[in-house]
Amino acid sequence: MEEEEAHLMPATPFFPLAGLHKYIAILLVVLSCVLVHRWSLRKQKGPRPWPVIGATVEQLRNYHRMHDWLVGYLSRHNTVTVDMPFTSYTYIADPVNVEHVLKTNFTNYPKGDVYRSYMDVLLGDGIFNADGELWRKQRKTASFEFASKNLRDFSAFVFREYSLKLSGILSQASKAGKVVDMQELYMRMTLDSICKVGFGVEIGTLSPDLPENSFAQAFDAANIIVTLRFIDPLWRVKRFFHFGSEALLAQSIKLVDEFTYSVIRRRKAEIVEARASGKQEKMKHNILSRFIELGEVGDDGSGGCGGGSFGDDKSLRDVVLNFVIAGRDTTATTLSWFTHMAMSHPDVSEKLRRELCAFESERAREEGVVLVPCGGPDDDKAFAARVAQFAGLLTYDSLGKLVYLHACVTETLRLYPAVPQDPKGILEDDVLPDGTKVRAGGMVTYVPYSMGRMEYNWGPDAASFRPERWINEDGAFRNASPFKFTAFQAGPRICLGKDSAYLQMKMALAILFRFYSFQLLEGHPVQYRMMTILSMAHGLKVRVSRAV
Ligand code: HEM
Numbered sequence: 001m002e003e004e005e006a007h008l009m010p011a012t013p014f015f016p017l018a019g020l021h022k023y024i025a026i027l028l029v030v031l032s033c034v035l036v037h038r039w040s041l042r043k044q045k046g047p048r049p050w051p052v053i054g055a056t057v058e059q060l061r062n063y064h065r066m067h068d069w070l071v072g073y074l075s076r077h078n079t080v081t082v083d084m085p086f087t088s089y090t091y092i093a094d095p096v097n098v099e100h101v102l103k104t105n106f107t108n109y110p111k112g113d114v115y116r117s118y119m120d121v122l123l124g125d126g127i128f129n130a131d132g133e134l135w136r137k138q139r140k141t142a143s144f145e146f147a148s149k150n151l152r153d154f155s156a157f158v159f160r161e162y163s164l165k166l167s168g169i170l171s172q173a174s175k176a177g178k179v180v181d182m183q184e185l186y187m188r189m190t191l192d193s194i195c196k197v198g199f200g201v202e203i204g205t206l207s208p209d210l211p212e213n214s215f216a217q218a219f220d221a222a223n224i225i226v227t228l229r230f231i232d233p234l235w236r237v238k239r240f241f242h243f244g245s246e247a248l249l250a251q252s253i254k255l256v257d258e259f260t261y262s263v264i265r266r267r268k269a270e271i272v273e274a275r276a277s278g279k280q281e282k283m284k285h286n287i288l289s290r291f292i293e294l295g296e297v298g299d300d301g302s303g304g305c306g307g308g309s310f311g312d313d314k315s316l317r318d319v320v321l322n323f324v325i326a327g328r329d330t331t332a333t334t335l336s337w338f339t340h341m342a343m344s345h346p347d348v349s350e351k352l353r354r355e356l357c358a359f360e361s362e363r364a365r366e367e368g369v370v371l372v373p374c375g376g377p378d379d380d381k382a383f384a385a386r387v388a389q390f391a392g393l394l395t396y397d398s399l400g401k402l403v404y405l406h407a408c409v410t411e412t413l414r415l416y417p418a419v420p421q422d423p424k425g426i427l428e429d430d431v432l433p434d435g436t437k438v439r440a441g442g443m444v445t446y447v448p449y450s451m452g453r454m455e456y457n458w459g460p461d462a463a464s465f466r467p468e469r470w471i472n473e474d475g476a477f478r479n480a481s482p483f484k485f486t487a488f489q490a491g492p493r494i495c496l497g498k499d500s501a502y503l504q505m506k507m508a509l510a511i512l513f514r515f516y517s518f519q520l521l522e523g524h525p526v527q528y529r530m531m532t533i534l535s536m537a538h539g540l541k542v543r544v545s546r547a548v
Pocket residue numbers: 127128139142194323326327328330331334413417418419422486487488489492493494495496497498500501
């Protein structure tokens with residue numbers, strides 16, 4: 001009987017009924033996994049994560065428009081969590097949460113190891129990438145320099161000179177009917193300015209023949225590639241095999257380093273020369289010389305060449321590059337978005353022009369200056385003389401009177417913050433004021449780009465460019481909480497260069513918008529590029545004409 005039954009049983013495991021219970025069991029396991037997964041997502045505020053890969057696919061699909069993709073989520077929930085393969089990112093836009101991260105529980109939210117590992121190749125141990133004692137020391141040294149009146153006076157002089165150089169280039173372009181890329185010109189102006197003010201070196205990229213600027217190209221490429229690392233799970237593999245974007249990054253960093261070390265060598269040679277000729281006392285201090293000295297005396301003030309952590313050229317290279325990124329890109333992109341906003345809001349540029357003309361007459365009267373006529377369209381000399389006369393009336397104090405200009409710059413930064421998102425590491429598990437739990441090892445990012453567009457922060461016209469929102473009933477500038485207007489960050493790590501940036505931007509814009517009008521080149525696309533700074537992907541191509 002047994003033998004007979006055995007004969008009737010199939011030899012093959014694929015017989016449809018015999019193993020059915022196994023398939024049903026597998027099906028039940030899969031079904032319960034799906035249900036558990038869906039249950040765990042019921043409170044998910046953000047893109048739907050998938051097992052293992054998290055939200056990588058949705059994020060990659062939206063990478064080119066990531067800031068606006070986040071605006072979509074953050075306008076529905078003011079905190080959003082995006083799961084990634086080995087970590088999760090929490091994005092915040094509510095000022096109460098932002099204050100908690102940037103100030104109240106500051107020590108729990110450093111830059112952190114993850115950010116550091118992505119950015120190390122570009123920023124090294126510089127102030128943007130440092131935490132703890134290393135950060136504190138750099139902050140203290142740099143704050144000392146930023147507080148000096150000498151720096152302010154010298155900056156005002158340099159910013160005026162370089163704004164006039166830019167005006168000269170625009171004047172020639174307007175005569176020749178040439179199209180110019182304003183973003184490129186602003187980048188040249190701000191690079192020359194930070195090198196002169198911060199490191200005492202003249203690099204001349206804004207000279208009239210606009211020389212080839214390989215440093216800038218390499219620096220931008222490096223910045224784009226390190227930003228990509230945040231969402232590219234394969235970047236370490238690519239780096240190991242020296243392949244694709246990581247191979248290009250290595251090449252770009254080589255070029256960037258060559259430029260940076262040459263700046264350091266030049267400054268050191270000047271110091272040696274000044275010491276040899278006994279003119280050391282007369283030498284102007286700047287950010288770089290302060291760090292060189294810090295290295296010479298030692299961090300503990302004990303003396304001894306190279307005794308401190310800033311004694312070697314690699315540390316100085318990190319200082320220089322961090323200040324280039326701080327001083328060049330942020331200011332130049334803000335100037336570019338400002339120009340774009342002014343072109344697309346003729347009522348704003350007209351109101352600004354009226355403020356500048358009224359200012360010119362009043363300041364000329366105050367100083368007893370007789371304004372020279374601008375001359376005809378071909379009279380370059382008369383035009384340049386009038387522009388220079390106007391520039392001479394612009395000082396640190398007098399620029400403070402240009403309230404509408406100040407409001408226009410601030411409104412630009414509200415909608416187009418130069419640092420559109422700023423991630424922080426998480427040291428220990430924590431609960432944000434709105435109840436969101438964040439886990440140690442993850443990242444929490446405050447998002448100035450989204451924050452500026454949220455109706456819950458700015459009211460129903462949040463998305464409109466309206467500089468008047470910054471002016472109170474008495475016509476004075478109206479400040480906003482730095483935890484709501486986060487373009488300069490807030491708390492202990494608030495931007496050190498804010499005043500300097502406003503000084504430079506207002507100096508340049510007062511001259512340009514008093515004497516020129518701009519028109520976007522037909523069909524030119526204006527879009528941001530995904531990198532740490534909100535620069536324009538295709539530059540800002542315009543036609544420029546004299547407006548006198
Ligand atoms: C429109 C212009 C500017 C904007 C919007 C801006 C914005 C910011 C932001 C958001 C941060 C925080 C970055 C982070 O935590 O990773 C920052 C930090 C900083 N900024 Fe600015 N910045 C501007 C111009 C400048 C300029 C011109 C300088 C100096 C030349 C400067 C010097 C610094 C420094 C040294 C820090 C680091 C502060 C720290 O970590 O303690 N910034 N800035």
